[in-house]
Amino acid sequence: DAGVIQSPRHEVTEMGQEVTLRCKPISGHNSLFWYRQTMMRGLELLIYFNNNVPIDDSGMPEDRFSAKMPNASFSTLKIQPSEPRDSAVYFCASRGTVGDTQYFGPGTRLTVL
Amino acid sequence: AQSVAQPEDQVNVAEGNPLTVKCTYSVSGNPYLFWYVQYPNRGLQFLLKYITGDNLVKGSYGFEAEFNKSQTSFHLKKPSALVSDSALYFCAVRPLTGGGNKLTFGTGTQLKVEL
Numbered sequence: 001d002a003g004v005i006q007s008p009r010h011e012v013t014e015m016g017q018e019v020t021l022r023c024k025p026i027s028g029h030n031s032l033f034w035y036r037q038t039m040m041r042g043l044e045l046l047i048y049f050n051n052n053v054p055i056d057d058s059g060m061p062e063d064r065f066s067a068k069m070p071n072a073s074f075s076t077l078k079i080q081p082s083e084p085r086d087s088a089v090y091f092c093a094s095r096g097t098v099g100d101t102q103y104f105g106p107g108t109r110l111t112v113l
Numbered sequence: 114a115q116s117v118a119q120p121e122d123q124v125n126v127a128e129g130n131p132l133t134v135k136c137t138y139s140v141s142g143n144p145y146l147f148w149y150v151q152y153p154n155r156g157l158q159f160l161l162k163y164i165t166g167d168n169l170v171k172g173s174y175g176f177e178a179e180f181n182k183s184q185t186s187f188h189l190k191k192p193s194a195l196v197s198d199s200a201l202y203f204c205a206v207r208p209l210t211g212g213g214n215k216l217t218f219g220t221g222t223q224l225k226v227e228l
């Protein structure tokens with residue numbers, strides 16, 4: 001299995017621009033998680049989906065952030081408009097129905113100038 | 114609410130010596146416990162987990178962890194450290210039943226293994 005796939009791996013953008021991060025979970029997994037990692041805050045859960053349905057988005061920082069999962073093999077995290085304080089590494093993770101281990105993607109390093 | 118504490122920001126150990134990375138947790142009911150490792154510029158990699166059963170759990174790369182219910186601890190150990198073990202280690206917990214899918218992670222412990 002290819003594991004969790006994220007794109008792009010690196011993104012540099014200017015303040016005010018829209019940013020879209022993409023994730024393809026492991027095939028057959030039915031839960032998907034978006035995390036953000038910064039030096040100041042560590043690893044934060046932003047939102048997670050079960051069977052493509054958002055279950056808990058209490059970690060989403062503000063309305064500028066939105067996430068979708070249109071089908072079982074694809075999810076997006078969008079920031080509009082982006083701000084310098086959004087600079088971080090964003091991870092996607094997926095979990096299958098058997099067992100409870102979350103498997104992480106390689107992350108997207110976002111820099112907002 | 115569930116929580117994880119990793120009391121040491123950094124652990125230094127000489128290669129060949131045993132290593133311990135500490136983790137204590139708080140959760141309602143029985144815990145589901147995990148250790149992950151993160152190498153520079155990489156995602157988190159699963160090392161091992163405890164669900165039920167034997168308190169000593171063996172995982173990848175020679176790591177093991179010991180679950181201690183009375184001390185609410187789940188310390189990560191390895192009998193002989195390698196320089197290549199140098200990385201950031203995260204402990205995580207969720208309730209075994211209920212609590213949804215949310216894993217709560219600790220703040221991480223940087224392990225540095227020196228020659």
